[in-house]
Amino acid sequence: AQKVTQAQTEISVVEKEDVTLDCVYETRDTTYYLFWYKQPPSGELVFLIRRNSFDEQNEISGRYSWNFQKSTSSFNFTITASQVVDSAVYFCALSEDDFGNEKLTFGTGTRLTIIP
Amino acid sequence: DAGVTQSPTHLIKTRGQQVTLRCSPKSGHDTVSWYQQALGQGPQFIFQYYEEEERQRGNFPDRFSGHQFPNYSSELNVNALLLGDSALYLCASSKEDRVEGYTFGSGTRLTVV
Numbered sequence: 001a002q003k004v005t006q007a008q009t010e011i012s013v014v015e016k017e018d019v020t021l022d023c024v025y026e027t028r029d030t031t032y033y034l035f036w037y038k039q040p041p042s043g044e045l046v047f048l049i050r051r052n053s054f055d056e057q058n059e060i061s062g063r064y065s066w067n068f069q070k071s072t073s074s075f076n077f078t079i080t081a082s083q084v085v086d087s088a089v090y091f092c093a094l095s096e097d098d099f100g101n102e103k104l105t106f107g108t109g110t111r112l113t114i115i116p
Numbered sequence: 117d118a119g120v121t122q123s124p125t126h127l128i129k130t131r132g133q134q135v136t137l138r139c140s141p142k143s144g145h146d147t148v149s150w151y152q153q154a155l156g157q158g159p160q161f162i163f164q165y166y167e168e169e170e171r172q173r174g175n176f177p178d179r180f181s182g183h184q185f186p187n188y189s190s191e192l193n194v195n196a197l198l199l200g201d202s203a204l205y206l207c208a209s210s211k212e213d214r215v216e217g218y219t220f221g222s223g224t225r226l227t228v229v
Contacts, residue, residue: 004158035217037220042222043204043206043222043223043225044119044120044206044220044221044222044223045159045206045208045218045220046220047217047218047219047220050217091158091159093158102164102172103149103161103164103172103174104149104151104159104161104208104218105161106158106159106160107158108156108157108158109157109158
């Protein structure tokens with residue numbers, strides 16, 4: 001069975017600080033996909049990144065970066081020079097590629113608060 | 117380009133009643149998934165529809181059913197509502213190749229009293 005653990009329930013940092021959100025996953029499949037989503041107070045989940053299990057390259061997108069390490073089953077998310085607009089709940093999710101069927105298994109989320 | 121549209125945004129129902137939630141996928145998307153998000157929790161997969169058929173289902177009872185129409189829109193029906201069904205119900209759409217990932221709607225907040 002697949003599982004995603006986000007051990008950090010809530011994090012608060014002062015604006016402009018860097019912050020890393022941790023994500024640890026469990027799966028028996030060799031082919032799988034990892035995601036990060038942002039959920040602002042409005043409720044919709046905003047897609048941030050999708051990474052397949054064969055691509056361990058780190059990714060950077062503006063102030064966001066992701067570190068994927070299969071050896072530790074982790075897919076951590078770092079926000080550099082945080083801004084108040086980054087305040088939201090962030091979810092890590094996992095899907096297993098099963099002949100094109102793909103459901104997302106989410107972690108419990110990390111509530112990030114950026115203090116001005 | 118409109119994203120995923122869900123209706124209604126909020127709903128209050130009495131225990132034992134039935135409810136129907138609606139979802140219009142993003143333009144160009146043909147796959148619709150439904151998730152239940154209890155307060156303070158991550159979304160839980162209910163089921164996924166593709167080509168008007170339920171393709172995959174999560175661990176939800178038969179009280180939860182759905183439908184997809186030829187225009188790819190979808191409905192989620194919940195019968196015999198329980199207090200524990202109170203949650204945010206999220207609809208997500210995607211293309212079959214899922215390269216862009218899923219696009220989520222803002223959800224329907226269901227309160228069962």
